[in-house]
Amino acid sequence: MLNPHPGLPEFDYIKPASLVEASQFLAQHAGEARPLLGGTDTFVRMRDGFWKDKYLVDVKSLPGMNDLVYDPVNGLRIGAAVPMNRVIRQPEIARLYPLLVEAAQTVASYQLRSRATIIGNICNASPAGDTSGACMLYEGVLEVHGVDGLRDEPLAAFFKGPGRTALKAGDVVTALKLPVPPVGNVGHYVKLGRNKLSDLSIVGVSVLAYPDAALASGFHFRVALASVAPVPLEVGAVTEVLGSQMITADTLDAAAVAAMDACNPIDDVRGSARYRKYMVRNLVRRGLDRVWLKLGQQGQ
C-alpha cells in the first residue's frame, strides 16, 4: 500500500564550521549534497523522491547568514538564512521595498514563512516563486561563496530554467543585496492561486513604479511575471509603452496586452496556457491600475 506519510529518506546532516568548509564539501560531493536553508521545499522534494541527496549541508549558522541590515549607501542586505517573517516584520523594509514585503506575505502560511527564506525561494528557481519578481525588479544581486571565494550573481541573469540557475557545485548563496530603492517607489503583487490564500500561483504579477523625470510620461513602470514562462520574466515592453507617452486608460490597456504577448505559459495542473495568457492581461491591468492609484496618492 502507498504510505500516505512517508518519512524523509536517509541522509547525513552536515554542519560546516566555515563557508570555505561548506563550499569544499559541496564541491567534493557534487550531485549528492545541497545546502539547507529553511527546508520547506527541500524536505517536500526529498520526501516525494525527486531529490536524492546523501548530504544536507546546514549553512544557516555561518557568518553573515542571519544579517538583515539596511544602509543608505549600499542598500539592503538579507542574509540567506533570514526567514521571510523577519523581513516582513521590519517597518523600514516595508517602507523602502514595499513590493518585496507584499509579495513575501503571499507565500504559503505564517508558520511556513517562519522557516522559508527569500534566498531559498530564489535558489529553487521555481517559475512560480512569489518573491523572485520583486527581487529582480529591485535589481537584486546574490552574494555567492564558491570554491574560488565570494562573487556576485545579478538576478537579471541568474535564472536559467525551471529549477536551474547560475549556481555551480560548491556554491553557497550567502546573501541577497538590494541596492537603494528608487525614490517614491510603489508596488503591487497580484497573485492568482486556486484559493485566495496560501496556494502556489497560477499567475503572479509584480508591478513596481516610481517617478522618473527622464521619461516622457514622468513614470518608470516595471513588471515581472511568475508562472507563465520557464523563468521569472520581466516584460520590458511595459516599461516602454508606459514610459514613452502620457499615461491614460488606453496606454495602460496597451501595456497589459504587451505583457500578455510577451509571456509563454504552459498547461499544467493549476491552469491552461490559454487561461494564463488572458489572466496575465487582466491581472497586469489590475496591478497597473492599483500602482497608478498609489502614485497619485503619493503625489498629493
Added chain:
Amino acid sequence: MSLHQVSMKINGSLEQVNVPANMTLLTMLREVVGLTGTKNGCTAGECGACTVLLDGEPTNSCMILAVECEGREIVTVEGLGEEGRLSILQESIIEQGGVQCGFCTPGMLISAKALLDRNPNPNDEQIRAALVGNLCRCTGYVRIINAVHQAAAHIAEG
C-alpha cells in the same frame, strides 16, 4: 546515516535525545519524547496540524529536522495550560464549539496563541491571515475565529 545528540527545552524542561539526521521535530516529539498532542496531517507544511512554537514563533514541526533544534525552545499544545488548568484560549475554543474531531485543534491553538502574543486585539482579517496555514475540515472556521476573539477579550479583562 549520521546520528546526533541534541538538547532542547520542551514545554519548559530540558530534554536530551539521540536522533537520526532525517528525523523531523514532529516525529521526535511524537515518537521519542511521547508528546502526541502535536499531530501529523500532511508532512508537507500545508495543513498546520503539527504547528509548534519554536523560540516563540509558530513553525510546522514537519518542516524542521530535530537536529536543527539544538539549543532551541519548543512549546507544544501540552505546554499551553498551567498547573493542570487549561489556558484562556483553550477554554474559549471549547466554549465556542471550535472543536469537532479535534485533529486540527493543537496546531490551531498554537497559531492562535502566537497571534495573540504578537497582537492582543486582532480583527477578523488578522485572525484569518494568522490561521491560513491551519486547515480544519469540520468546523467551517467561524467558531474557531469566534474563540480567538473571545480569548482576546478575556485576556484583556485579565
